[in-house]
Amino acid sequence: MGIAEYFASLNFMTLLKVVPGNVAQGLVWGILALGVFITYKILDFADLTVDGSFATGGAVTVMLILAGVPAPLALLAAVLAGCLAGLVTGLLHTALGIPGILASILTQIALFSVNLNIMGKANQAVSVDKYALVLSSRSNSTAILIGLVFVAVIIGLLYWYFGTEQGCAIRATGCTPSMAKAQGINISSMKLLALSLSNGLVALSGGLTAQYQGFSDINMGRGAIVIGLAAVIIGDVLHSAIMRKKQNFGVRLAFVVLGSIIYYLVIGIVLWLKMPTNDMKLFTAIIVAIFLAVPYLKERSRSSFARAAKNGGGHNA
Amino acid sequence: MLDITNVSKTFNAGTVNEKRALDSVELHLNSGDFVTVIGSNGAGKSTLLNAVAGTWPVDSGSIVIGGQDVTGLPDYKRASLLGRVFQDPMTGTAADMMIEENLALAARRGRRRGLRWQITPAEREVFHKRLQSLGLGLEDRMGIKVGLLSGGQRQALTLLMATLQNPRLLLLDEHTAALDPTTAAKVLELSDAVISENHLTALMVTHNMKDAIRHGNRLIMMNDGKIILDVSGEEKSRLTKADLLQKFSELSGSTLENDRVLLS
Numbered sequence A: 001m002g003i004a005e006y007f008a009s010l011n012f013m014t015l016l017k018v019v020p021g022n023v024a025q026g027l028v029w030g031i032l033a034l035g036v037f038i039t040y041k042i043l044d045f046a047d048l049t050v051d052g053s054f055a056t057g058g059a060v061t062v063m064l065i066l067a068g069v070p071a072p073l074a075l076l077a078a079v080l081a082g083c084l085a086g087l088v089t090g091l092l093h094t095a096l097g098i099p100g101i102l103a104s105i106l107t108q109i110a111l112f113s114v115n116l117n118i119m120g121k122a123n124q125a126v127s128v129d130k131y132a133l134v135l136s137s138r139s140n141s142t143a144i145l146i147g148l149v150f151v152a153v154i155i156g157l158l159y160w161y162f163g164t165e166q167g168c169a170i171r172a173t174g175c176t177p178s179m180a181k182a183q184g185i186n187i188s189s190m191k192l193l194a195l196s197l198s199n200g201l202v203a204l205s206g207g208l209t210a211q212y213q214g215f216s217d218i219n220m221g222r223g224a225i226v227i228g229l230a231a232v233i234i235g236d237v238l239h240s241a242i243m244r245k246k247q248n249f250g251v252r253l254a255f256v257v258l259g260s261i262i263y264y265l266v267i268g269i270v271l272w273l274k275m276p277t278n279d280m281k282l283f284t285a286i287i288v289a290i291f292l293a294v295p296y297l298k299e300r301s302r303s304s305f306a307r308a309a310k311n312g313g314g315h316n317a
Numbered sequence B: 001m002l003d004i005t006n007v008s009k010t011f012n013a014g015t016v017n018e019k020r021a022l023d024s025v026e027l028h029l030n031s032g033d034f035v036t037v038i039g040s041n042g043a044g045k046s047t048l049l050n051a052v053a054g055t056w057p058v059d060s061g062s063i064v065i066g067g068q069d070v071t072g073l074p075d076y077k078r079a080s081l082l083g084r085v086f087q088d089p090m091t092g093t094a095a096d097m098m099i100e101e102n103l104a105l106a107a108r109r110g111r112r113r114g115l116r117w118q119i120t121p122a123e124r125e126v127f128h129k130r131l132q133s134l135g136l137g138l139e140d141r142m143g144i145k146v147g148l149l150s151g152g153q154r155q156a157l158t159l160l161m162a163t164l165q166n167p168r169l170l171l172l173d174e175h176t177a178a179l180d181p182t183t184a185a186k187v188l189e190l191s192d193a194v195i196s197e198n199h200l201t202a203l204m205v206t207h208n209m210k211d212a213i214r215h216g217n218r219l220i221m222m223n224d225g226k227i228i229l230d231v232s233g234e235e236k237s238r239l240t241k242a243d244l245l246q247k248f249s250e251l252s253g254s255t256l257e258n259d260r261v262l263l264s
Helices: A003-009 A012-042 A050-066 A071-094 A100-119 A140-161 A165-175 A177-182 A187-213 A224-243 A249-272 A277-302 A305-311 B045-053 B075-081 B099-107 B121-132 B151-163 B181-197 B209-214 B233-237 B241-252
Strands: A123-125 A215-217 B002-011 B019-029 B034-039 B060-065 B082-085 B169-173 B202-205 B218-223 B226-232
Touching (some): A012 A140, A012 A165, A050 A100, A050 A187, A050 A224, A165 A187, A165 B099, A177 B075, A224 A249, A224 A277, A249 A277, B019 B226, B034 B045, B082 B151, B209 B241, B226 B233
Parallel strands (some): B034 B202, B082 B169
Antiparallel strands (some): B218 B226
16 A cells, blocks of 8 residues: 555544544543552552552453442442452552562462452453443443543542541652651551552543443453553643643642543554554553653753763863 | 660671671660760661661660650651651652641651641641741742752751650751751751750760760760760860860770761
8 A cells, every 4th residue: 555545545534533432431541540640659659450450340340230230339349349459469568578569560460360250251241231331432422421520529539638647648658758757657558558549449440441341351451550651641741841830739630631531542543543453552662661761861961971071071182 | 765775786697797786775865865976987876866766676675765665666656756857858858748748747746647638727827937937938938849948958847847746855867967067057056946945855966076065965975886985064065076086096995087077
C-alpha cells in the first residue's frame, strides 16, 4: 500500500466514533490511576500489585454478579478484595522485611492463581442483556456519565482523606520517613493503609472495566501498572505546566484522571492510524519511558558536564 | 528526667566489623539540664542520642525518660516524650508539605491521628505566633512547601516543631553542622532561647568545642563508647578549649589530632 492510499484509507469519522469509548475507558482507568498516584506519588512506593489486583477486581465483580449479587454490591466486594491484596503486599514488606517492589511482585504473581481460582477458568463473560450492570460499552454516553460520577466522588473523598490527620501522616511517611517517626507516626501502619486504599481503588477500576467490556479475563491486568503510571505522569506534567504556582491537591487528582483519558485517546488515534495492535504494549512502554525521562533530560539540559565543558572548559587549555 | 543505666550496644556483632558503640554508659540528667556532648569521630555521641530516641534496641541496660521506662519501645512510641532535631536539615521536615502542615504534624505528636481535619484555625494562630518568635519571616509564608526553605530555615522550623509541645527531653544531633557559620550561630542562639524559655531538658551533640563550652550547664566527653568526662556548673563555665584538649589526651590516652573537633 502506497503512502497516498494509506492516507486515503483513513476516515476521520471513524476516529470520531471511537472517541466516546476511549473517554469512557479513560475515566474508568482513571480510578486505577488514582490508586497508582497514592502509592507512586504519595507513599513513594512502586507497587506492582496493581496488575494482579485489577484482575481480582474484575474476577470478583463478575463472579458475584453471575451468582445473582447486585452489581453495586459486587463492586463493593471487589474493593474489599483489592484492599486485602494491598494489605498482603504491605505485610510482606513491613512485617517480613521484603523490599517493597519485590513484595508487590510476589503478591501480583500469587494473585494470578487466586484470580484463576475465583473465576474457575481464564475468562468469564457477563452479559448486559441478562444482568443489571453499572455500566456497559453498549451505551458509551451512560458509561461516561457513570464514570464521571465515580471519579468525582472518589476525588472528593481522597481530597478530604489526605487533608485529615491520618492522611497527612501517610503523606509525611512517603515524603520523609525519619520525620514521620520523630513525630510519633507508625510508618508501617501508614504503608498498610495506603497500599490497601490504593489497591481497593484499582480493584474498583477492574470491576468497572469488566462490566464495561462484558467479561473478566485473567490477563486483563497485564501492564495495568504501566498504564496507571502513564496516566499519573501525563497528568502531573500537564498539571504543573498549566496550573504553575496555583497548585491544588484536588485539581492535581483531576489531572491524573485527565492523564488517563488522554492516554486512551492517544491509543485510539494510534489504532486509527492502523498501527498493529500487537505493538500497543511496546508503544505504552515507550510513552511512559519518554515522560519519565523528560524531567531528567530537562534538568540536564540546564546543568550537565557536557554543558559545563562547553561554557567554561577549554579556556585553560 | 533522663536515666541511662548501664547501656551497651554493639554493631555487627560476630563479624570483622564488630564495633562496641556504647560501652556500659551511665548518664543521669536532672530536669532543666542542658548537656552538650563532645568527642571524636566514632566516639558514640550520635549513637547515644539514637539509643535514647529508639532508632534500634540496645543490647543491655535501661533507658528511662521522665520516669517512663522506654527501653522496650520503638522510636515512634517514644516520640511523645522527645523532641528531635537532626544533623541533615532534610531529615526533620517533610519537604512536599506546607510549613503549617509540618507544624500540625508536630502538634499531634504522641496522639492518635484520626479523621479530623489536619489543622484548626486556632492552631494556625498559635503557629503564626510561634513562627514570629523565630524572627525569620516564616509566619507570612505558612502556606508554602518546606522544600522551598533554606537549610537554616528548615532547622529553625524543625526546632520549633520539636518544642511545640514541651518535650520531656530535647535531642539535638549536630543540628548546626550542615549550616554555614552565620546561620549555625543563629540556630544555636534560637536553641538556647527555646530551651531556657521553656525550661527544657536537652542533650546536644556537637563537634564544635567552643559551642560545647559556651552552651548548656553541663558537658560530657565521649571516647570509644564511654563517657570519659562529665563537668557541670562552675567547673564547666571555667573550661577552655585548651583544657578540653588536654583532658582528652589525659583521659583517652590519645590526642585529638586529625579530627574535625580541632578544626572548629
